[in-house]
Amino acid sequence: MSSDNGGAGELLGDRHPDEIAALVGKAAKIGIDFFTGQARDDLVLRYAPERELLERFAEPLPQTPIGDDALLDSLAEVSRWSVAQHDQRYLAFPDVGNSVAGIAAGIVATFLNQNLIAYDRSAPAGSVVEAQLLLWLRELVGFSFFPLNEYAGLRHLGAMWTSGGNMSNHVAMTVALAATWPDVRRRGLRGLPERPAVVLARGVEHFSYLGAAQVLGLGSAGLVWSAANSDYTSDVSAIAALLENPPEGTRPFMVVGVAGNCRTTGIDRLAEIADLCAKHGVWFHVDACHGGSLLFSDQLRGELAGIERADSVSLDPHKGLFITYPSSYLLVRDPEHLAQFSRYPDKLDDPSCLDLGLITPFYGSRGFESLRLWALIKHLGRAGIARLVEQREETFREMRDLIESTGYFQMIGAAGFYRCAFVYCPPEARRLVEALRERPELVPRVRAVVSRYTQRFVQTLYVSGRVVFDLFTMQDLGNALGLGTEAKIEMLGMCIGHPTMDAGAKEDIVKHIAAVGDDLVDPMVNELRALGVDEAQEAWTASVHGPAGW
Numbered sequence: 001m002s003s004d005n006g007g008a009g010e011l012l013g014d015r016h017p018d019e020i021a022a023l024v025g026k027a028a029k030i031g032i033d034f035f036t037g038q039a040r041d042d043l044v045l046r047y048a049p050e051r052e053l054l055e056r057f058a059e060p061l062p063q064t065p066i067g068d069d070a071l072l073d074s075l076a077e078v079s080r081w082s083v084a085q086h087d088q089r090y091l092a093f094p095d096v097g098n099s100v101a102g103i104a105a106g107i108v109a110t111f112l113n114q115n116l117i118a119y120d121r122s123a124p125a126g127s128v129v130e131a132q133l134l135l136w137l138r139e140l141v142g143f144s145f146f147p148l149n150e151y152a153g154l155r156h157l158g159a160m161w162t163s164g165g166n167m168s169n170h171v172a173m174t175v176a177l178a179a180t181w182p183d184v185r186r187r188g189l190r191g192l193p194e195r196p197a198v199v200l201a202r203g204v205e206h207f208s209y210l211g212a213a214q215v216l217g218l219g220s221a222g223l224v225w226s227a228a229n230s231d232y233t234s235d236v237s238a239i240a241a242l243l244e245n246p247p248e249g250t251r252p253f254m255v256v257g258v259a260g261n262c263r264t265t266g267i268d269r270l271a272e273i274a275d276l277c278a279k280h281g282v283w284f285h286v287d288a289c290h291g292g293s294l295l296f297s298d299q300l301r302g303e304l305a306g307i308e309r310a311d312s313v314s315l316d317p318h319k320g321l322f323i324t325y326p327s328s329y330l331l332v333r334d335p336e337h338l339a340q341f342s343r344y345p346d347k348l349d350d351p352s353c354l355d356l357g358l359i360t361p362f363y364g365s366r367g368f369e370s371l372r373l374w375a376l377i378k379h380l381g382r383a384g385i386a387r388l389v390e391q392r393e394e395t396f397r398e399m400r401d402l403i404e405s406t407g408y409f410q411m412i413g414a415a416g417f418y419r420c421a422f423v424y425c426p427p428e429a430r431r432l433v434e435a436l437r438e439r440p441e442l443v444p445r446v447r448a449v450v451s452r453y454t455q456r457f458v459q460t461l462y463v464s465g466r467v468v469f470d471l472f473t474m475q476d477l478g479n480a481l482g483l484g485t486e487a488k489i490e491m492l493g494m495c496i497g498h499p500t501m502d503a504g505a506k507e508d509i510v511k512h513i514a515a516v517g518d519d520l521v522d523p524m525v526n527e528l529r530a531l532g533v534d535e536a537q538e539a540w541t542a543s544v545h546g547p548a549g550w
């Protein structure tokens with residue numbers, strides 16, 4: 001059946017190369033119009049509530065072909081309702097995915113359609129390219145590596161691609177478990193004499209560890225929580241105490257060090273945690289999903305000192321390295337621990353075996369996702385990437401100062417390298433918060449007001465499509481608000497993904513912050529005042545009437 005567009009075929013092979021080029025060009029144009037902002041009225045996004053998009057895209061199962069033009073229209077429609085994470089006014093996550101090399105390689109990889117499960121019949125060049133990339137990443141972290149042409153078998157590779165940091169952390173936990181109890185792969189968790197436990201700091205944790213503990217059968221009780229410091233890093237002495245004295249019946253087998261937490265990008269004292277893990281013979285996992293990009297910079301990589309002593313490291317190039325999704329890697333310092341998952345142990349030392357699927361737990365067939373990061377590193381080299389990462393850090397510092405200077409916010413916690421947290425709390429409100437917090441019984445309600453207005457601020461801006469901040473709940477570990485460190489509060493996150501910020505974008509951001517910020521001052525102040533007044537009235541009412549039986 002031919003389409004109604006000049007008889008072009010359904011499959012690429014049915015078409016003349018010029019027709020393919022024309023179609024790909026039109027598809028690329030849709031992407032480019034989205035990129036430049038033309039497709040989204042120059043907004044970060046054209047916001048629509050869920051209900052509206054459900055209606056817009058609801059249709060019965062298509063029964064007949066629609067032709068290329070209608071197809072392209074449908075794709076353009078999807079782009080019109082998408083959010084531009086690479087836009088300078090998008091300040092929620094660093095996932096810009098705008099590397100030129102990455103985009104070009106992504107297009108090529110789509111056409112190549114290699115299956116990285118194996119070398120023969122699936123991915124000859126792909127396997128070799130990915131192997132080279134894995135070795136480069138090992139070198140960056142400070143793990144052992146070798147020139148690719150001295151490749152001596154899968155046993156020595158010690159790294160794998162995954163679809164995201166969540167999965168990288170799942171694999172890390174899987175590998176650590178088997179490294180600690182080699183028999184677990186045969187006998188399962190039931191065969192273990194004690195409950196395996198993962199130690200991590202509450203307050204800076206990523207949810208992936210809870211997910212992994214549940215999926216892998218450790219259970220949520222298999223997570224042993226230590227504390228976080230007021231700067232949102234893991235408290236090393238709390239980890240030490242847990243390792244010295246673990247809960248009865250449990251054996252900690254893995255400690256998570258965080259190289260850039262997902263809220264403030266605070267970085268743990270990795271070398272100190274490495275010392276502890278070495279002392280207790282416990283697997284040290286470093287979650288560098290955010291911090292990994294710093295490894296390219298001689299100026300910044302010192303912040304991750306000690307990462308080279310980790311037993312495993314998670315990296316997320318689709319976060320801080322300008323690569324589109326999905327791009328994550330798990331590196332294992334002693335490659336042997338990953339190699340033991342091979343279905344064919346006899347192939348591990350075969351220098352002519354490059355079937356990467358043998359050492360990629362959880363994965364069978366998978367695409368050539370690595371081509372994008374490989375291309376970026378080739379295109380810019382370490383120095384080129386370092387420059388972007390350093391520029392981004394500078395831009396972040398400027399933007400944090402700019403945000404603070406608007407006067408609408410109270411900053412929460414220390415700023416990391418590209419992300420910080422704060423709440424909406426203009427000076428008039430802050431004075432009231434300071435007065436009201438003197439009355440402990442009011443503190444929960446004051447917190448609720450701060451949370452509500454922070455949320456309102458972020459959502460109003462988001463729905464306008466003009467500036468996008470992140471919104472999440474977090475403990476105020478440094479007690480910046482004086483409302484306690486235990487309860488979670490709604491917070492704004494600002495994350496800089498783009499290495500530079502045009503003057504126009506800055507102006508735009510400040511202008512829209514002010515527009516929304518000004519509107520919320522009075523209602524917030526009134527609500528806070530009402531808290532105090534209500535309380536006084538309640539007290540007065542109580543004294544007049546008294547409780548029943550008084």
Ligand SMILES: *Cc1c(COP(=O)(O)O)cnc(C)c1O
Nearest residue numbers: 164165166167206208262287289
């Ligand atoms: C984002 C993140 C992850 C999970 O990564 P995904 O790529 O979203 O799956 C894990 N750990 C940390 C610290 C993260 O910031």
